[in-house]
Amino acid sequence: MKTVSTAFKYAIVAFIVLIALIPFYVLLYLALNAPSSHSFRGLFLVPEFHFANFAEAWKGSKIDKSIFNSLVITSGAVALIVLVSSSAGYSIARFRHKANALIFNTLLLCLTIPAIIITVPLYSLMKSIHGINTHWAMILLMAANAMPLSVFLYSSFIRTLPKEVEESAIIDGCTYFTAFWRITFHFVRPVTSAVVILTGLGIWNNYGQAVFFLQKQEMRTVPLAVSMFFQTYGAEWNKMAATALIGLLPAVAVFLVFQKYFIKGIMAGALKG
Amino acid sequence: MQTFRKLSANLHLYMAVPAILLFGVFFIYPLTRGIGISLTDSNGITAPHFIGIRNFIDFFHDDRARTDVRNTILFALGSAPLLNMFGLLYALLLDRKMAGKGIVRTIVYLPAVISPLIMGYIWYFILQPERGYISHVLQQVGLESWDVNWLGVSSSALVVLILVNVWQYVGMTMIIFLAGLQSIPAELYEAARIDGAGDRSSLWHITLPLLYPAIKINVVTNIIGSLSVFDIIVSLTDGGPGYATESLSIYILRMLYGNSTGYSTAVALIMFIIIIIPVFVFLKLTRKREYEL
Structure with a gap:
């Protein structure tokens, strides 16, 4: 039995x-x-x-350029997200003053708003700061969209860490600011993994905003390059799939590297919050 | 110099400022401007006029918008419960001692790594009428009569979208449930067993109540995710047949191309309300249900 x-x-x-x-x-x-x-x-x-499809897809869709664009935007945005939201999470979790409470509640409220609904005003903003078809504006935009979730995960996790983590460094003459970067930042690694995977994949696969703000051919990201095989030339399945597979490799690689801490990070960050 | 030293000693108090600045510029500012735009007849070409809440009134007389609201809500009503149910089943199955469960978890999560846009293309290849793989198999085995145009009939097209969505993101819900399961101490099950509880009653009286935080996160993220669905519909049905599977977010973006920016922004704000109501109702309902350890 x-x-x-x-x-x-x-x-x-x-x-x-x-x-x-x-x-x-x-x-x-x-x-x-x-x-x-x-x-x-x-x-x-x-x-x-x-196997020639891969070579043709590589040439035909300028996939190398698309992968480069996706890599620049994703890695830039993820680095910014980790730096900015981990320090915000630390300040919010450890030092409770009114401004921090206001910032946290604002971000929490906006956690439920999908980015797509602000497309119109965002478009005129991006136009006025000359950010359309640029890497830097897309990086800032993607990072901004990820703020609510990542600040929430970091602050929930840091609340569960004992204060003694930083205290010994303070005694050794660190300020609370330097103590965070030298000590606490290493303790939040599980959340960093979760943030890298969740936000990184979202940005790598982003289509809804890329289609608006990256219109030039040489600025195309991987999802835009893949969708081109359906719009411009009818359905070219073989090249579409080859492009998609090439574009999938970096995403899968990053996922496999960071997944070890993924469950731990989600658990600590999300469930205790 | 004095103030600089004081500032650097108190730097930790201001560490949340960059986050809110970034978010303020790229999210809150456009959101507040959006409220202004929604009250105009802005079309991106001629100068906009203030027209009060006419866009919001128009919304209620817009048949296409009503269809889209219905589609979006049906999509969410189908997706969220199925995602939670299968996510929980998967997690319970893969939480036990089993050889290779780590690899299995990774594989189950992998579909979520593929962009939903590409996922839609993949299923279009499988399901497309006449030239799709399923059609081909049915013809080969002599079951042509079973060859239904899944994507061409409004009800089945929506069901296909729900199933593909559930199937792509079940790994995500599973991971949250696994995290929740791991936080339940083993002693509780031990004690229950000594008291004569079977597997089923442990599940009802220990596992499910203590999983509330995980259920909460999953339901909220599923509601938000499925009510703002976009990419997968673009590539799988493109909103068709007719507008039968068009979601609100697709309508909003299509109106932008059609230069109805004022109206589109108003619909976007209505969409925000449609999302926030179920989230708050759900959070309110479950508030008392949480059990502290």
Whole structure:
């Protein structure tokens, strides 16, 4: 009886794993298909191993430029998010004065507002600061959108840390400011992982705002480059999939590197808040 | 010099200022300007005139907007419970001692790494009428009559969108539930077992009540996420057939291209209200339900 239920459990787990891998397999299948083949062969999706798609996608969509843009915007924004929101979370968690309480409540209230609803006024703002089609404005915008969630996660986590963490450094002559960067910042690593994964993936995959503020071809990010294969030339499945796969690699790599602390960070940051 | 020294000693008090400055410039300022724009007939070309709340009144006579509100709410009503249910089932299954559960968790989460835009294209490839993979399989095995145009019928198109969304983000809800499960001390289950409680009653009386914080986070993020759904609809159905799967956020952005900026901003503010009401009602309802350890 026990072995039957164990076998049943493993069968369910195997099923879960298989359906989670469907999109990756479909992308791989499409990316390795010859450009001319529009029909299926046989019942199953067996690719033709036409590796040239990757080279063509690389040239055709200037994917190198798109990956560069995505990398600059995502890494710039994530670095800014980690620096700004961890220090804000620290100040809010440790030093309770009226301004900090106001800042925290404002951010918390805005946690529920999707960024898409401010597109119109944001567009005129971006235009007036000459931020359309620039990396720096997109970095600032993406970082700003992530503030509510990341400040919330950091401050909730720092509240659970004992104050003694900084106190010894204060005795050694640090100010509270330097004590944070030298000591506390290292203790919040689980939240940093969670913030890097959550906000980083969101920015890497951002389409709703990129489509408005990055209109020039040489400013395109990966999602914009992928969508081009549907708009300009009809559906070019093989090149779309090759581009999508190339663009997926950095995201998966970062996820795998940071995932070790991910659960811990979400747990400490979100559940205790 | 004196003031500088004093400032640097008190720097820790002002460390939240950069965060609120950044957020203020790129979010709060546009949000407040948006309220102003929503009261005008701004179209991005001619000078805008103040027209009071006419945009908001127009909204209630706008059939397309009403369809979109209905679609958006149906999408959320379908997505949020399913995401929570499957996320919890997955978490309970993968919380137990099992070889390779770490790898399984990672794989289950991986679909969330793919951009929803690309995910929509992938499922379009599988489900598209006549040339899709499912159609092909049905033709091969002689079941042409089962070949329904899933994306071409309004009700099934919405169901497909919900299922794809649930299936993509179930890993995310699962992770929050796993975190919640790990915070429940094992001694509680031990004590319950000694008192003669079975697996099922432990689940009802220990696991679920103590998972409230995790359920709360999941429900709130799912409501916000599904009410602002955008990318996946763009790539999977593009709002079709007709406007049958168009969401509010797509309508808002399409009106921008059509230069109805004043009206679009008003609809955006209405969308904000539509999102914030269920979130607050839910938070209010669950406030007393939390159990402290």
